[in-house]
Amino acid sequence: MKDHILVALLSLILLASVFLNITIHQYGNKEVIADVRVENHLYMGNRQEAIRKTKAAPGSFQYQGNRNASSIPVYHWNGTFSMSKICEDSNGANFNVAYFSNHLGKIPIFVYDEKQDRIVSKHLKNEGSWEPTLRKAIIDVMMKNPDMLFIDIGGGLGIFSLEVGIRGFRALLVDPSVSNIQRFCASANQGGAFGSVSVLLNPLSSRHETVQMAAEDDRVSELFILDNNLLKVSQTNESHYVSKEFVNAITLDDLLYLPELQSTKDVVLHIDSAGYEEQILKGGEFFFKMLRVKVVFIDWTYNRHPNYSGGIIKFMMDKHFRPFDAHFKIPLIEKPYSEWPLSIGWVHESYSL
Numbered sequence: 024m025k026d027h028i029l030v031a032l033l034s035l036i037l038l039a040s041v042f043l044n045i046t047i048h049q050y051g052n053k054e055v056i057a058d059v060r061v062e063n064h065l066y067m068g069n070r071q072e073a074i075r076k077t078k079a080a081p082g083s084f085q086y087q088g089n090r091n092a093s094s095i096p097v098y099h100w101n102g103t104f105s106m107s108k109i110c111e112d113s114n115g116a117n118f119n120v121a122y123f124s125n126h127l128g129k130i131p132i133f134v135y136d137e138k139q140d141r142i143v144s145k146h147l148k149n150e151g152s153w154e155p156t157l158r159k160a161i162i163d164v165m166m167k168n169p170d171m172l173f174i175d176i177g178g179g180l181g182i183f184s185l186e187v188g189i190r191g192f193r194a195l196l197v198d199p200s201v202s203n204i205q206r207f208c209a210s211a212n213q214g215g216a217f218g219s220v221s222v223l224l225n226p227l228s229s230r231h232e233t234v235q236m237a238a239e240d241d242r243v244s245e246l247f248i249l250d251n252n253l254l255k256v257s258q259t260n261e262s263h264y265v266s267k268e269f270v271n272a273i274t275l276d277d278l279l280y281l282p283e284l285q286s287t288k289d290v291v292l293h294i295d296s297a298g299y300e301e302q303i304l305k306g307g308e309f310f311f312k313m314l315r316v317k318v319v320f321i322d323w324t325y326n327r328h329p330n331y332s333g334g335i336i337k338f339m340m341d342k343h344f345r346p347f348d349a350h351f352k353i354p355l356i357e358k359p360y361s362e363w364p365l366s367i368g369w370v371h372e373s374y375s376l
Contacts, residue, residue, distance in 0.1 A: 031360070095208050096221040098281060100273045107224055109201055115209035116206050121147040121351035125186060128212045133206040134244075136182060141241045143180060153182045157320065157366045159292075160349045164291050164318050165192045171289040171317065174278070176227055176303060177296040179244045181207035181220075188216030195283050199226040200234055218254045227296070229305035237264040247297035254325050255298035266370055274306030279313055290314045298325035301334040311342050319344060319369040332360050344369040351376045 097107040109170045118133035121144065129151070134144035147153055161183055165171060175184040176184055180203055184194035188211055204369050211220050226248055234247060235249045240263045247255055249267075278284055293298050300321055310316075319339065326332040337345070346355040349366040370376060 040236075041146065047060065048072065055080060058338070059209050060066070095205060095211055095217065096207070096282075097224055099224045099316075100277065101271055102282065108288075109205055109224070110208035110222070112214075113205040113208040115206075115213060118206055119144065119148070120211060121151070123147060123151050123153065123182070125189065127189065127215075130185070130189060132180065132182065132185060132210045132214070135202075135206075138241065140244045142184075142245045143242075147180075154366070156349050158183060158186055158370060160366075161293065161320065162186065162190065165190070168289055168317070170287060171291055172283055172287045173291045173293070176275075176292065176294045177299075178207075178293070179203055179295075181210065181245075182258065183293055184220055185210050185214060187218055188219035189214050191219060191284065193287075194220045195223060195278075195281070196220065197223045197227060197278075198246070199224060200238075200244070203244055203246070221281075223278070223281070226272045226299075227275055227303045227306060228299070229273060229302045230272075232272050233269050234272045235267060235269050237267050239263045240265045248299050248302075251302065252298045258325075275303055276307055276309045279310060283313070288313075288315050290315060290316050293320040295322035298323075300326060301338070304338045305334060315371075315373075317371055317374045320365045321369060323363055323367045324365050326360055327363060336360075340370045343372045345372065347376075348368075351371065 074253055095110050097109040097110050098104050108287045111371060115131070115133045119136055120131050121134045122129040123130055124130070124365055132147060134140065137145040137148060143153065161173065165187060169192060171192070172191060173184065173187045174197065175181065175194060176189075176197045178184050178198050179200070181196045181198070184196040185207065187194040194216075196204070198204060198207075201224065204224055207220075207222065211217055226236065226246075228234060228248070232250075236246050237249050237260055238244075238246045243265060246266065249256060262353045284290075294303055321335065323332075326335060336346075346363070347353060347370055348355065348364050349368055351368055351370065355363050355367065
């Protein structure tokens, strides 16, 4: 008799579990994201607290202060997401200006003095361009599906995000530098990208942690994480570091709770974090499950050494991405890693080139 009761009880539990799973998926992406947060998020504490927070504020997104309808959204995480006001007065009046050319003509972009930023800002001022092949590849992908969101991780001055936004596509720039973001906001407003772009003012890592950021004194737009970034640190001179501030790092999974990710499932990524790319990808397991990531452009400058690139390659291959050059013409998987170019386009098998 007891065995029959136990079997019946187990059957009821199984049926309830199946029903709950169907119900969650019937209610779409937002409900699934909330469920992932309750069950699996690495930093939520105990389950009851997770449930309480998810019911009170889906995605734990709390606006602090007023959001001006005419301002570029700048999100900042410091225990919870809030809106930053750092761009409200960024009109470019106190910044150096350069111009790059696109289909609309010459577009202003606000930069640093050449002595402060001898690579990116100097090149923009002297050449009026930055990585034109990669820029074209990103735009070509966006034009195939205008509803996609371009996420520019470690985007610095936001050159790629600006180009995407000016063309009317949506872009989210992710960068921890206040001075970079203020310049980007001024550029976006001057260039007509307002309304298409938004910003996240945090670095990304594999987990929630406080990290130390630095930049070389003549490359101030290229902020990088010092922690566990042996290859980058070994190639720089610590005596030339500026900033060295401690900031809160969040994960790629956390981006799922931003409003921009609630309205789309199709995403293109660009990751340029000076040797920290693998750590960023490790924090994105749910991100890649919840969204249709079409292409991931990764800067390969610090990943050409096999001791540093293996984790990235395994992560991307396991998720059914294959590496190509930035023209999408040359498959790279059969080539030695040392021969791979400086920009890689990882293309999902479901995406037609």
